[in-house]
Amino acid sequence: IDEGRTRIGQARFLANIFWSCSMLTMVAIAIDGLGFAAWLFLSSVGLTLIYGVMRILNIAHGGFYALGAYSAAWAIGLYTQGGGPIALTYLLIPIAALVAGTIAGLLVERGILRFMYGRDEVLMVLVTYAIFLILEDVTKLIWGTESYVSYQPALWLGTVDIFGLPYTVYKFLIIGVAILCGLLLFWGLNHTRVGKLLLVVIQDREISSALGINVTLSFTVTFLIGATLGALGGALTAPEVSVVPGIGSEIIVMAFAVIVIGGMGSIGGAMIGALIVGFARAASVHLYPPAELFAIYLVMAAVLAFKPYGLFALAESRKI
Numbered sequence: 266i267d268e269g270r271t272r273i274g275q276a277r278f279l280a281n282i283f284w285s286c287s288m289l290t291m292v293a294i295a296i297d298g299l300g301f302a303a304w305l306f307l308s309s310v311g312l313t314l315i316y317g318v319m320r321i322l323n324i325a326h327g328g329f330y331a332l333g334a335y336s337a338a339w340a341i342g343l344y345t346q347g348g349g350p351i352a353l354t355y356l357l358i359p360i361a362a363l364v365a366g367t368i369a370g371l372l373v374e375r376g377i378l379r380f381m382y383g384r385d386e387v388l389m390v391l392v393t394y395a396i397f398l399i400l401e402d403v404t405k406l407i408w409g410t411e412s413y414v415s416y417q418p419a420l421w422l423g424t425v426d427i428f429g430l431p432y433t434v435y436k437f438l439i440i441g442v443a444i445l446c447g448l449l450l451f452w453g454l455n456h457t458r459v460g461k462l463l464l465v466v467i468q469d470r471e472i473s474s475a476l477g478i479n480v481t482l483s484f485t486v487t488f489l490i491g492a493t494l495g496a497l498g499g500a501l502t503a504p505e506v507s508v509v510p511g512i513g514s515e516i517i518v519m520a521f522a523v524i525v526i527g528g529m530g531s532i533g534g535a536m537i538g539a540l541i542v543g544f545a546r547a548a549s550v551h552l553y554p555p556a557e558l559f560a561i562y563l564v565m566a567a568v569l570a571f572k573p574y575g576l577f578a579l580a581e582s583r584k585i
Contacts, residue, residue: 292428294547300436302543303443304502309520310450310535311494317467317530318487322386324393325373326495327517328400332369333496334512335404336361337503338413351421358418362500363493369400370492374485382484397513405510412509419504439501446494450532463487467530522561526568528575537576541568 312326340361341354373396381392422434454460466473466483474480498516506512523542527534542561549560568576 289428289430290551293430294544294551296427296432298544298547299440301546302539303440304498305519305523305542306443306536306539307446307501308495308498308516309523309539310446310532311491312520313524313530313532313535315488315491318463319484320386321393322390324390324517325396325400326520327513328397329366329369329492329495330499330516331404331513332365332400333362333499334503334508335408335413336365337500338415338508339408341415341417342413345417351417354418358500359497362497366493366496367489370489374488401513410510412507414507415503435504442501447536522565525575526565528577531577534575534577
């Protein structure tokens with residue numbers, strides 16, 4: 266009897282350990298997935314906005330992301346060397362993203378893309394890919410090939426324990442910024458005059474032009490917003506990673522996976538796609554790390570098998 270009780274006690278002990286480990290794993294998957302999804306949404310929402318209005322698969326978006334990351338890392342490093350308060354670095358991040366995204370976006374759209382409107386979509390892909398390569402070289406010419414580390418904003422906020430698991434508070438800051446950006450975009454598109462005009466252009470640019478809407482100006486405004494959002498994604502990421510050459514190549518692949526899953530041109534689709542990719546990656550990392558990249562593309566293939574145009578693809582008008 267005593268031996269039986271001992272074995273039952275051991276079984277309960279092992280069951281409790283297994284249950285605790287399972288709960289910790291689920292918590293880790295939830296938080297890591299949400300954090301990764303927030304980063305993906307910030308990095309890809311500008312890409313899907315540009316496609317929705319302009320019908321351009323903008324591969325150069327990865328270059329805007331890299332410019333934002335380098336600008337923020339450089340500005341934070343330069344500022345902290347002067348011994349200023351770390352709290353002000355949180356103001357430098359959006360400023361760096363705004364400056365980098367606005368300047369680069371304006372030069373690309375006004376200097377190159379405006380001459381390509383109306384061309385074949387495949388040609389636009391090749392043009393934006395060439396721009397992406399140019400932006401990669403521009404970052405190397407300006408900041409060199411060494412890595413930049415701007416850990417001060419993330420370190421200053423400290424960490425918080427959730428069920429015994431330590432997480433940086435900065436991760437939750439990024440989640441909050443992603444939610445705020447999503448709400449602002451939804452409000453701006455649906456409750457402002459400029460946003461409603463953009464929605465009209467998204468539906469039919471020819472009718473929009475016939476109604477007197479300045480489609481060219483709409484394209485410029487949309488591209489600047491998209492480029493700035495891409496730069497903001499990079500700027501917010503800079504305190505958590507080492508900013509190195511080629512940082513834009515990784516994000517453009519992930520961003521395309523997000524918008525393809527959610528539906529190209531859909532802001533809400535980008536949010537759902539980011540959540541799906543984020544949780545798929547987090548689950549694979551915690552449960553079976555070798556399948557990290559495979560899991561993302563497996564999810565994308567599974568979604569496209571049932572919804573070839575994505576979960577929330579915009580309806581395409583057909584002229585007869």
